[in-house]
Amino acid sequence: MNKLLTILKSRKVINAIITLITAIxxxxxxxxxxxxxxxxxSVTCEIVECTE
Structure with a gap:
């Protein structure tokens, strides 16, 4: 579970999710x-404390 949270907090994953929502x-x-x-x-990364 911790590995999944670490992956979801990645800046690249956040940007990919936002790009997907934008495409929709x-x-x-x-x-x-x-x-x-x-x-x-930027706001999303501040809230979830993104990692590089």
Missing amino acids: ALSYGYNVSPEFKAAVA
Whole structure:
């Protein structure tokens, strides 16, 4: 379980999840700016204390 949490806290995994959500939003016709995507990634990493 600890290994799974360590993997999920990875900055690369967080960015991949946000990219996936952005792709889903684009498929529904929503446009997500790169600045918003970066801001969400930054806030998410602050909340979950991302690792490199």
